[in-house]
Amino acid sequence: MNAYDDTTSTPAADRLVGASADGEDQAVEAALRPKSLDEFVGQERVREQLDLVLKAALARGATADHVLLSGAPGLGKTTLSMIIAAEMGAPIRITSGPAIQHAGDLAAILSSLQEGEVLFLDEIHRMSRPAEEMLYMAMEDFRVDVIVGKGPGATAIPLELPPFTLVGATTRAGLLPPPLRDRFGFTAHMEFYAPAELERVIHRSAQLLDVGIETDGAAEIAGRSRGTPRIANRLLRRVRDYAQVKADGLITRDIAATALKVYEVDERGLDRLDRAVLGALLKLFGGGPVGLSTLAVAVGEERETVEEVAEPFLVREGLLARTPRGRVATPAAWAHLGLVPPQAGGPGSGQQGLFGA
Numbered sequence: 639m640n641a642y643d644d645t646t647s648t649p650a651a652d653r654l655v656g657a658s659a660d661g662e663d664q665a666v667e668a669a670l671r672p673k674s675l676d677e678f679v680g681q682e683r684v685r686e687q688l689d690l691v692l693k694a695a696l697a698r699g700a701t702a703d704h705v706l707l708s709g710a711p712g713l714g715k716t717t718l719s720m721i722i723a724a725e726m727g728a729p730i731r732i733t734s735g736p737a738i739q740h741a742g743d744l745a746a747i748l749s750s751l752q753e754g755e756v757l758f759l760d761e762i763h764r765m766s767r768p769a770e771e772m773l774y775m776a777m778e779d780f781r782v783d784v785i786v787g788k789g790p791g792a793t794a795i796p797l798e799l800p801p802f803t804l805v806g807a808t809t810r811a812g813l814l815p816p817p818l819r820d821r822f823g824f825t826a827h828m829e830f831y832a833p834a835e836l837e838r839v840i841h842r843s844a845q846l847l848d849v850g851i852e853t854d855g856a857a858e859i860a861g862r863s864r865g866t867p868r869i870a871n872r873l874l875r876r877v878r879d880y881a882q883v884k885a886d887g888l889i890t891r892d893i894a895a896t897a898l899k900v901y902e903v904d905e906r907g908l909d910r911l912d913r914a915v916l917g918a919l920l921k922l923f924g925g926g927p928v929g930l931s932t933l934a935v936a937v938g939e940e941r942e943t944v945e946e947v948a949e950p951f952l953v954r955e956g957l958l959a960r961t962p963r964g965r966v967a968t969p970a971a972w973a974h975l976g977l978v979p980p981q982a983g984g985p986g987s988g989q990q991g992l993f994g995a
């Protein structure tokens with residue numbers, strides 16, 4: 639039986655392997671953020687291209703082109719926007735799409751920018767339509783039309799803006815309307831990090847946190863960090879706690895592996911919820927296909943939780959496939975949970991298609 643075997647599930651919130659920032663993350667992330675492109679680990683192509691864009695702008699004495707960063711949460715979009723400002727020697731203003739519900743909110747921010755300032759707009763795909771339309775003109779002409787009055791008497795008063803650099807961040811580049819996407823001079827897609835890159839992130843953070851860590855210890859944490867620096871830093875902090883309480887503070891491979899077993903994060907980075915979904919799919923439904931709703935009921939979670947919280951990583955890891963007939967486990971899923979798939983034509987194989995959506 640597998641050491642993590644358990645089909646009871648965990649609420650989706652408070653996941654140690656969740657990619658969104660929790661309160662503790664926000665408090666320590668500022669201290670762990672790389673401050674320059676040289677310090678920023680991985681994303682070689684993005685770094686190289688961005689370096690050229692920024693150096694060329696500096697050489698021309700111009701404001702850098704607008705930059706769009708896309709990629710999953712926790713991969714370093716906010717960090718990169720701060721680096722852009724630092725490399726340009728410019729101040730930065732940080733806001734987000736959901737915070738800008740009215741065009742007036744955006745006009746107030748834009749009109750108070752200094753020349754060359756970086757405006758970081760997180761979750762840019764969640765901005766309201768009127769604000770988005772105002773942004774088009776601001777990005778292209780450094781001008782906005784402020785509408786005064788209502789109805790037939792309304793007038794547009796043009797307002798000149800100082801040149802600025804917009805850095806937009808989105809987890810869903812496909813949701814951006816093409817006219818907005820086209821106004822960015824440079825677009826970068828951030829990829830998940832390779833384990834070796836995460837090891838470097840972990841060593842760097844351990845040094846900043848003044849924690850002793852062996853190479854094998856960092857590798858053990860990196861392998862469970864789901865390709866995401868934010869998760870790597872969070873697991874490092876939890877392993878540090880364990881090392882301080884149960885040992886002499888040094889993080890070795892054994893300490894890291896034992897600590898993460900306590901926190902129920904397995905060798906591949908799956909937590910209790912992921913394993914509950916996978917376990918139900920294999921043990922109750924013979925590996926599928928099974929409908930999403932049925933699977934969600936089986937693990938006692940909402941449909942959305944299974945679909946949006948657990949499945950993306952399971953799919954990315956090649957453990958689960960979403961097919962038109964339902965969710966199906968891959969051979970790797972059986973192997974990962976230490977189970978043997980039913981023989982073709984044997985018991986269990988006749989279950990195909992029995993379980994509805």
Ligand SMILES: Nc1ncnc2c1ncn2[C@@H]1O[C@H](COP(=O)(O)OP(=O)(O)OP(=O)(O)O)[C@@H](O)[C@H]1O
Binds near residue numbers: 658659678
């Ligand atoms: N390339 C990197 N090198 C070192 N540390 C990194 C790197 N990328 C991210 N981090 C660390 O990971 C944490 C999360 O990064 P950041 O907040 O920039 O992610 P994000 O993509 O903006 O996430 P979100 O989409 O949730 O806002 C930070 O503490 C940062 O220090």
